[in-house]
Amino acid sequence: MIRACFKLTRPEFTLDVDTQLPGQGVTALFGPSGSGKTTLLRCIAGLERASGSLHVDGVVWQDENTFLPVHRRPLGYVFQEASLFPHLSVRANLEYGYKRIPPVERRVQLEQVVDWLGLGQLIGRGDPAELSGGERQRVAIGRALLASPRILMMDEPLSALDTASKQDIIPYLERLHHELSIPLLYVTHALDEVVRLADHLVLLQQGRVIASGPLGETLARLDLPTAHFDDAGVVIEAVVAQHDEAYHLTRLEFSGGSLWVGRVYQPPGSHVRTRVLARDVSIATTAPQGSSISNILAARISEIRDEGADKTLVRMTLGNEHVLLSRITRRSCDLLDLFVGRHVFAQVKSVVLTT
């Protein structure tokens, strides 16, 4: 567990954070530019000196009397641009941190990292400048991992890459998510990266943490700015239940019901993460008959919040733990006489698979 308490004042910006981050899984630090997410990450790494305190797994990294210098913090840091050392070969880059920790503290080996990140073709290359942007970033991630960090930090690692390179590298990040037992702090301003990778979401705005919680729960909150994004929606972790070969569909099951989606190429029992956007969910007060929409879930309204002059956001619970958001017109909300506690039917027009 990471406990961070920082105050930093700059001419145009103030960071004022007192928060706890989980000691495992992927935590996304998310917010618009200037919200302080990178500054917070740099403070945790010790690259920026703020007043305050920082405890990582009970160890003091910073307090009134202590400021552990960066090189004594067992962390891995991946910058926005890959920043490989231009005077070193790919292999020497990978081994830079590895060589600098005592052999007994080395918990990650070169072969593992080469396997996880698909570096087999790259490791023999001499000049890192000859690698593509995505390849360089993979080497940088490998280099950070080889320093056997207790925390891995990434500062918008994909934002300098083109879309194709991004698509190439995300599966590697997802793989790391499964392979690593250490927490990953991931700074981004891209919601699609958050929903693919994160378990925990920390929302920053103007140098403050405005929300922090499990991804699904936090994205389903109507009081946060994320609810007003055009692609606002919820994340549902589901299990592949059944394939329908005749119609090329797959049924996903979760505790709130089940969803039919386009054929998924994973065997039954696999875990998948899906995303249901608020704009793709409509509401009916009676069970719809003769609808082309096959995903209709019984739900109960738990919150209603107007959004601007014409729209309303409705939050519904499915079963015990799952929720859906629906964005409808304010007029529909009044015509249907929706109120908190009312039982309704949520019609899900489309489901986005993120894995």
Place this chain on the structure above:
Amino acid sequence: MDSAFSAADLSAIWLTFKLATVVTFILLLIGTPMAWWLARTRSGWKGAIGALVALPIVLPPTVIGFYLLVMMGPDGPIGHLTQSLGMGLLPFTFTGLVIASVFYSLPFVVQPLQNAFESIPERALETAATLRATTLDTFFSVVLPLAKPGFLTAAVLGFAHTVGEFGVVLMIGGNIPEQTRVVSVQIYDHVEAMEYGSAHWLSAGMVVFSFVVLLLLYTFNPTGRRK
């Protein structure tokens, strides 16, 4: 026509080589931290120190020589110090010449180093720190290799510029064989004595030497070739 080089000429060449080598070595030692500070500091003193270091570029060497002579003289602060340490007075000695040359050639070493350090992105240093490298380790494993072209330029310019000094030597060193009589002074002597042949040999030697040094520098220094 005289023989190529007289014994006095050879002695002057050897002295010049010795002086330039010692001065270059000292300048790399003190110039590196100065250039590092100038490249990385956010202090308000940066401008003033930078200007001070650059002064020898614009000042006539005689002015530098004159003030050093006054300071190292019997009534100057450095003169007081060296006398109380039992070292005697520095003007008209090899040591005095070394000190004067260090001042005179300082900017030619500090500025290329400063440029080289400034072109190393802060990110490279931060990256090294996140990979467990101490500041000193980072200096040797990242800064030095990346600044290698700058060091080469600095060493060559420092050496060549010291070889080429004349005004400072005359003011502070005089013309003492095997002590302070360097090549440029020797040429001056030859011309004074109307020995144009000998002056030619030494002068042409200087031209060739300087050209070859700069040619090697511009041909082999990888500055700007890196992406």
